[in-house]
Amino acid sequence: MDNVYILNNLRKGSLKVTITPAQHKTLTHLPKRPPVDLAFTDLTYKVQEGRKSNVKTILKSVSGRLRSGELTAIMGPSGAGKSTLLNILTGYKTSGLEGSVTVNGMERNLSGFRKLSCYIMQDNQLHGNLTVEEAMAVATALKLPSATTTADREEVIHEILETLGLSEHHKTMTSNLSGGQKKRLSIALELVNNPPIMFFDEPTSGLDSSSCFQCISLLKTLARGGRTIICTIHQPSARLFEMFDHLYTLADGQCVYQGSTGRLVEWLGSLSLQCPSYHNPASFIIEVSCGEYGDNTGKLVRAIDNGKNDIRNGQPFPDSKVPDYNNKKAMEESLNKEWNKNDLAQVQEKFRDGNNTNTNGNGNLQNGILQYAASEIAKGDPLVVQMDTEKQDNVEVALLGEGASPRRYATSELTQFWVVLKRTLLFSRRDWTLMYLRLFAHILVGFLIGALYYDIGDDGSKVLSNLGFLFFNMLFLMYTSMTITILSFPLEMPVLIKEHFNRWYSLRSYYLAITVSDIPFQAIFCVIYVVIVYLLTSQPPVWFRFAMFLSSCLLISFVAQSVGLVVGAAMNVQNGVFLAPVMSVPFLLFSGFFVSFNAIPVYLRWITYLSYIRYGFEGTALATYSFERPKLKCHQTYCHFKNPETTLEELDMLHADFTLDIAALCLIFLVLRISAFLFLRWKLKATR
Numbered sequence: 001m002d003n004v005y006i007l008n009n010l011r012k013g014s015l016k017v018t019i020t021p022a023q024h025k026t027l028t029h030l031p032k033r034p035p036v037d038l039a040f041t042d043l044t045y046k047v048q049e050g051r052k053s054n055v056k057t058i059l060k061s062v063s064g065r066l067r068s069g070e071l072t073a074i075m076g077p078s079g080a081g082k083s084t085l086l087n088i089l090t091g092y093k094t095s096g097l098e099g100s101v102t103v104n105g106m107e108r109n110l111s112g113f114r115k116l117s118c119y120i121m122q123d124n125q126l127h128g129n130l131t132v133e134e135a136m137a138v139a140t141a142l143k144l145p146s147a148t149t150t151a152d153r154e155e156v157i158h159e160i161l162e163t164l165g166l167s168e169h170h171k172t173m174t175s176n177l178s179g180g181q182k183k184r185l186s187i188a189l190e191l192v193n194n195p196p197i198m199f200f201d202e203p204t205s206g207l208d209s210s211s212c213f214q215c216i217s218l219l220k221t222l223a224r225g226g227r228t229i230i231c232t233i234h235q236p237s238a239r240l241f242e243m244f245d246h247l248y249t250l251a252d253g254q255c256v257y258q259g260s261t262g263r264l265v266e267w268l269g270s271l272s273l274q275c276p277s278y279h280n281p282a283s284f285i286i287e288v289s290c291g292e293y294g295d296n297t298g299k300l301v302r303a304i305d306n307g308k309n310d311i312r313n314g315q316p317f318p319d320s321k322v323p324d325y326n327n328k329k330a331m332e333e334s335l336n337k338e339w340n341k342n343d344l345a346q347v348q349e350k351f352r353d354g355n356n357t358n359t360n361g362n363g364n365l366q367n368g369i370l371q372y373a374a375s376e377i378a379k380g381d382p383l384v385v386q387m388d389t390e391k392q393d394n395v396e397v398a399l400l401g402e403g404a405s406p407r408r409y410a411t412s413e414l415t416q417f418w419v420v421l422k423r424t425l426l427f428s429r430r431d432w433t434l435m436y437l438r439l440f441a442h443i444l445v446g447f448l449i450g451a452l453y454y455d456i457g458d459d460g461s462k463v464l465s466n467l468g469f470l471f472f473n474m475l476f477l478m479y480t481s482m483t484i485t486i487l488s489f490p491l492e493m494p495v496l497i498k499e500h501f502n503r504w505y506s507l508r509s510y511y512l513a514i515t516v517s518d519i520p521f522q523a524i525f526c527v528i529y530v531v532i533v534y535l536l537t538s539q540p541p542v543w544f545r546f547a548m549f550l551s552s553c554l555l556i557s558f559v560a561q562s563v564g565l566v567v568g569a570a571m572n573v574q575n576g577v578f579l580a581p582v583m584s585v586p587f588l589l590f591s592g593f594f595v596s597f598n599a600i601p602v603y604l605r606w607i608t609y610l611s612y613i614r615y616g617f618e619g620t621a622l623a624t625y626s627f628e629r630p631k632l633k634c635h636q637t638y639c640h641f642k643n644p645e646t647t648l649e650e651l652d653m654l655h656a657d658f659t660l661d662i663a664a665l666c667l668i669f670l671v672l673r674i675s676a677f678l679f680l681r682w683k684l685k686a687t688r
């Protein structure tokens, strides 16, 4: 089929074809993307430290250019500003910035740019409770347009997993993958929509030397497919260093080298900085940047014009000036010059995907990748398909210009909601703590309370104990639903930050999905608990009273869960587990159980209106003693609370309105859910 297509187009003259080796595998099902060159000019980044007047300049007017089809390393001593530069280039950091960032010579439109790029952060940020295949299915469901057929999605998953050497592990839980496999899965997930620019923050951190080599080989292969691959890296070995096409080195927020990795030693030599024989050039440039050979930073920054010069293969040093990116004509001339003169193969590869692997017939795909990368690095061929220039331009305009699709995400918010909901339900089912421990706790505590307060509900002499039981219900339901959310939700944050930044879904659909996902489980646990305690403690066996009792308990657990969401969204686990219970104390004190409403000083009574525990407690008390309940049994000579009205009078609840309690709980629930969303939105912005 592909051959027919290629031959037809060859006859039409729009395609240029060469024969490709039969064993090469190509990611045929990925959407075609344009090549993207990224440039930045006079980039300065400042942060305010401590007092407002104390401004720290982290990047000092640096410039540079990162080309498609190249694997670029951003290197430099610790604290030089590598991560900061990467965060700016990805669009992760946007404030405190001066200078310009251009994409193919046009000022970067951040919204459009983020559709073309992905940022793979250092710590992988994967959900451990999914298999590789499931994680890929979620990525394709969210990142490919809804119109994509199931067969096409499966083909994309199959191709990517095979190319990245993960197909053998498709049923493995993500948490059980090795470090290198996790890294490859992170790449696989983002590769689904074939972004032409991929950023990696220290992709080799935590990997052994063999995995490092595999990882960089993979990045090299991705770059050979026409993508712009940019990664920060700490001092790579000489073997790894050679695999990078382009090096961008920072020292103290300034550029000390930009250009081909192969010409680094020669360039430093021309500046009287001789790299000792058998010395790793990557280590040497870091040592020079750190000042181990004297203070050369100023000299290097001037020589490279703080990133405006670019040391390219086959070009004399002084002529390798980077053009003015704000000048479109100069930019076009430069592109034509370089494309014609330098690396035609790279340009011709821009519109094909070159993720070819040699499967060796044994399915040894990792070796296939390595062999392919090695042969590609050595040969720089083969050419497969070259689109005509007019088409290239159209694609670029469509993707990068103002006329780009206004849709931020590949799928509708409803689809995002549905996919995230299904994923969260799957996690919940597999999470032992979240599910089984919680279920066990509700059943165990239910029976314990049932045994402790056994058969007291209809006993006029044990009304005070029964009120204690009602209050304990509130306490138990509040803490169980609140703490589980405080403990689990912040752990989701890093994945949320990554996936939301990489445009998998909107915060709104994510939030709605996680909000809805836990409600059924919480409801089931609450019902199980209430049924056990209600029956064992012999509360009135009347359906409407049970329904009122249950609805108060359900609402309390939903409200407490919302408190957990607010706390979980606003702070980390350590602060949350301390602060949430402490903050709940006033609500417990003003619940009406310890002090009746009339006994509370007037200036403190407003707290009772905020206390959701009070509404829940009042709801269960009314369900138990109100609505003309007949007198209780009395097995003693005198039972003060034999008449339920006396109990309500004692609690100042004689004129309380059950509907009002339910309405107040619903209102508090809504306010808390909205607040949690706002906190989450703020947190996502604040982390940048």
Ligand SMILES: Nc1ncnc2c1ncn2[C@@H]1O[C@H](COP(=O)(O)OP(=O)(O)OP(=O)(O)O)[C@@H](O)[C@H]1O
Residues within 6 Å of the ligand: 047, 048, 049, 056, 058, 076, 077, 078, 079, 080, 081, 082, 083, 084, 085
């Ligand atoms: N928000 C901030 N406030 C104050 N200083 C900051 C802030 N962000 C970064 N810095 C400082 O800017 C400098 C560069 O930080 P950056 O994380 O970019 O360095 P790096 O080169 O990635 O270092 P490493 O290799 O150790 O990760 C460091 O000195 C860091 O302390």
